[in-house]
Amino acid sequence: MPRRIANIGIVSLLAALLGAIIVPVAAATATEPDEGLMIDHFDPETGKRIIPNERCLTCHGDKQHQTDVRDDGTPVEIFVHSEEIEASVHGSQKCTSCHVTIDRVPHRKAPAVIVGCIECHRETWEQHKDDPDDEYARLEVVNEQIDSYMKSVHAQPNTLDQSRTNATCYDCHEGHNVGELGSIQRAEHRLKNPEICGRCHEKELQDYSTSDHGKAVMEEGDSEAAVCSDCHTTHEIASPETDKAKLQITQNCGDCHEEAQRTYFKSYHGQVHRLGYTDAAKCHDCHGGHLVKSEDDPTSEIHASNRLENCRNCHEDANENFLSFWPHGDAHDREHYPGLWAFRVFMEILIFSVMGFFWIHVLLWLYREVMDRVQGKGFVEDLSQPDLVYFRRFPLVWRWIHFLFAIATMTLILTGTTLLFSHTAWAKAVVEFLGGIRMEGIIHRTAAIIWLSIFFIHLAIAISNIWRKRKTFEWFGSTSLVPNMKDLRDLRDMFKWFLGRGPRPEFGHWTYWQKFDYWAPFWGATVIGASGLILFMPDKTSLILPGWTFNIANLVHAEEALLAAIFLNSVHFFNVHFRPERFPMSTAIFTGVIPIDEFKHDHRLEYERLMESGELEKHLVQRPSRRVSLAASFITTVLIMAGLTLLTLVLFGLITLPS
């Protein structure tokens, strides 16, 4: 048998065998089912066309032909990275789920890119928000961002073309490349952020690219450095002219620059910001917004040679002295700000020692009077025989002065502590109620002028009174407010009485705690008044004082005010109104008189002295009329309530003070 034939035979045999295997398979594939459609792009149930992603990618996924021409002949990029889409959060979506206007392939008319992201994300979240698993949990954040976006300037109609918004989702998000949290897409997205925003905001991108932030991101690829959205937020973008944007941006600087923000919030500038106002300097006012650079850079706005000009943007008359102001001065930083640190330590020692001493005094006194009452001792008003004779303690002028002083002090505490406790909601509400930060400033300064004027008027009256009686006035006599050795002895004896180791001391016309209340404002007026004037007129102050005096003034003004606010509304209130002998209040400072029995009890020595000298009669008056008593009770009640409210607000502010 010729070899060739044998080969043919073997081949035929193999072919037959192969045929036996393949034919049934081939027959099975060749004979397509007789039922069903030949076209596979329709849903057999609804009759609606289905456009599978592969069909779109036939053209849009062709790496060889990434551009096409429009009907008008202009080129258009049509390529999409199918791998990117598949790896993105929308990897399992169909192209036409988003590109809803695409109904035919090939496109019968030029397709418009009309994609709405919002409806789908809202509906999907509605459907899945109660799911037990967290597969769709991220949609909650997406929906919050949608809400923010809808209120943002980007969602506003464009002024040049009202049919479009200023920006929409896919202008910023690469529609086909939205990554999951923590994915590589997101890290890349951060680095691309300036470039994406810069497509519209060209000038800003140019500025940003020269800044320290811009260089880190765009040149060094540092995705940790600030990109646009870190300062401007991602979705809640407001127009940069608005207060909302300015406040937001300054707030956001602190996300990275925590220490700088902490010290900024301690300053007057920062306090105003935290109350929600843009009237004082914000981060970008001094550091430059998009152009932010370190102080070593000669083009930086905070470089030594540019700084004064920078201050003058707001403080028009600022001089060289302004340069020694510490905008981020930190009273807790002993190394860098030793002077400021020392003032803080001094003021805090003062506050703690004064308050500590007097609160102990208050508690012991309360303890003693309660114990006395339990034992049936102490001064108790005899209700069956009400006093008809009263002793005149305060002439009209002192009553008026106290009244105005109290009103001015409370006004100062309220308006001043809003700055000190600008972190609280009550402070923001108070400032808003008063009509904004500028109105509050006017009120505070007006009250300060009234307060200081009263202080000096009182001084003038007191001096002239003494002058008139200069021949007989005893500086250390019973009616003098000048402290003397008896006050020290009284203090010692009071503590003995508190502890049950001696009788209650007997007092002259003025007790030692009344003298303390009288002299304390002298110290307060000096400290608060002087520091207040420095802060009141920074431009004038800087003519004679260095800039760091603003830091010191700001610190001591606040600390001293705090001391006064807490002392007056707790210790003074207790000594005068709340101790059991006086509770609920003494109206003496408004009626000017006290019952003779009370005078005898509290000022025994003076009573005896007046009896002996026969002068008592001169000071005795009738009981005030019912109407006068009611009026005095009313005013006292209002002032006490106001004072307690202020005390509550201040203590709340102190407790919630961010560390």
Place this chain on the structure above:
Amino acid sequence: MENMKSHKTIHRSLRNLLVAMLAVLPAAVSAGPSGQAMSFTCAGCHGTDGSSVGPSMPAIAGMDPEVFVDAMKAYREDERNASIMNRIAKAYSDEQLKEMGWFFASQRLRLFPQPYDPVLAEQGARLHDEYCEKCHEKGGRPGDAGTLAGQWMPYLHYSMEDFLDGKRKWPRKMKRKVDAAIEEAGDKAIPALVNYYGSQQ
């Protein structure tokens, strides 16, 4: 009496039947003929189920129903070069065209062997892959760009002539692609493509 009664019963049945018919008939009339019934009128040219036996008549069995409706509407509006289809198409409403489209779409396309030049067909296959496949996917099988695979070659020829002579409006982008194919293969381009489609039997 009984007869009379029975006569009466028949009479009543007849009456009832008439009443029933009267009730049903308007409904039947308003429903109109089914897509299938309407499609019988096409059988003369396009075959009883859309698989035409005449070489210049396109096979329309299994075709994309929306392509069918597009073609019929274009004939109806005199926007497509026709011999007789423009007159026929004017008789149908949009809804009827849709029903006919779905009737043909649900038929199986039966192909009839036709002679072709294998050399040209091979060249045509290459040209198709390069210039036509993106729209006429899977070698021109029925889809949203019509049916080319196995289509009658004379019909394909006439259609291409109509396009090239300006008698039929080019679909978007098609002219560019055809021009490019002609630039590559010259006069052989169209015959090659036609032979390629005809070769798929």
